[in-house]
Amino acid sequence: MRSPYDLEISETCHGCKFCAERLFRNLPASTLHAFDAIKSLSLYPKGATLFVEGQQPRGVYVLCAGRAKLTASSPEGKTVIARLAEPGEVLGLSATISGEPYQLTAETIEPCQADFVRRDDFLRYLREQPEVCLRVIEMLSEILRAAHTQIRSFGKTNSAAERLAGLLLCWGERMGDRTQEGIHLKLPLTHQEIAQMIGASRETVSRLLGELRHQRIISLNGSGLLIRDRDALSSKAGH
């Protein structure tokens, strides 16, 4: 298999297309240069922890490549996955801005490349670059919308089956390949982790996936998933 560090490395975010599309969309080169001056680039293997819930905020991580999961745990060890972060996202934003402790834990689920920016540097950067503020506002809005979507789906009276169907559809949109057979995608998480995303137990996820397979709505082989009947899945999701 690929080494954990087997990634293309781009030394500046000039060459990082995801950052260019999000944090720096339509911004002048000077803004990027100012960013280069305060960021430090790091590589992380799969399973690395960027920051932990409850820590004082050191700063933000701009995810350039790879994906991470953002989780919250209760004292008794119950864990919820708030969302998956994709390349281009800024992690630790709300803690860094408010100065409150990180509220979530960020852990890579793939080999990742991320820029770290210290809190005081980042706050100064925002004050000096009003244009970036607008981008940050847009990104926060987007994250907030995703959070609301999740809250809505939890609005009980929604069954675990509905939430799972909704999640698979969402993944199909975000990272699926459409073919004539259906939508192919690779499950980025284990059943255990999927359970933590939809507020269910691992066993329930296994059973629900098995059920969808028997109904020929999906096929599974290993972590490969094929959505054969998008409409059926959609109706299960209650949309």
Next chain:
Amino acid sequence: MRSPYDLEISETCHGCKFCAERLFRNLPASTLHAFDAIKSLSLYPKGATLFVEGQQPRGVYVLCAGRAKLTASSPEGKTVIARLAEPGEVLGLSATISGEPYQLTAETIEPCQADFVRRDDFLRYLREQPEVCLRVIEMLSEILRAAHTQIRSFGKTNSAAERLAGLLLCWGERMGDRTQEGIHLKLPLTHQEIAQMIGASRETVSRLLGELRHQRIISLNGSGLLIRDRDALSSKAGH
């Protein structure tokens, strides 16, 4: 009873202490004047709808007085309350910024006074007032943190009893009066609505409140609630 319009009216947000503390904290008078030029003040009775989920975003509402609930409904009529908004909050922010439809419905639960700002005016205002951008970023962060708290509490495996206890504690903090008997507060929502906040049925909320009363952890008369044993409530909430 009070008339729905029985509110003190301040014609500008110079005199609105909540806005002054949040959106305009530490900002020069010129910034406030620019805001006055684009806002329009309105009064709303209890039960008024500011905007509805799915509508194209017209702009933001800055809540000056009174509280509102923000809800999301599924096609089948199941409703979730995402949060309660207090004076000083800006409603409709994420939709106005992203240009996507309002994701939530805002409905007053008390007589309210709110400033409306049209979308294009608001976006221009943000571009011209970098300081306000920082305030908006802070407010979005705060809302996002609240959303994450809610997502965490839904991380199933949490029972309805835990979520209710957590909600009552939260309300005790935010709007309770501490006395020697305990923490007094007025329930801002009906059982039905509380149920929609914690993802449970109305009957479950009634039963759980009854149970807490029998255990002498709380007392109820009408919509008045007294938290007699904060610690017991806290342990029920799993904190």
Next chain:
DNA sequence: CCTTCTCTGTGACGACTGTCACATTGCAAC
């Protein structure tokens, strides 16, 4: 190939809680 660990599939069982049904209370308008 063998070992070990994690991940996945499945059965049994019980608790929580949603739903339905109805009684009761409270409040507001007339």
Next chain:
DNA sequence: GTTGCAATGTGACAGTCGTCACAGAGAAGG
């Protein structure tokens, strides 16, 4: 007061889903 409607209290019952227990399946490293 009284009429009407919304909000609340409570019982019965069924379904979902969490938990426990264990078996098989894969993957990684020797």
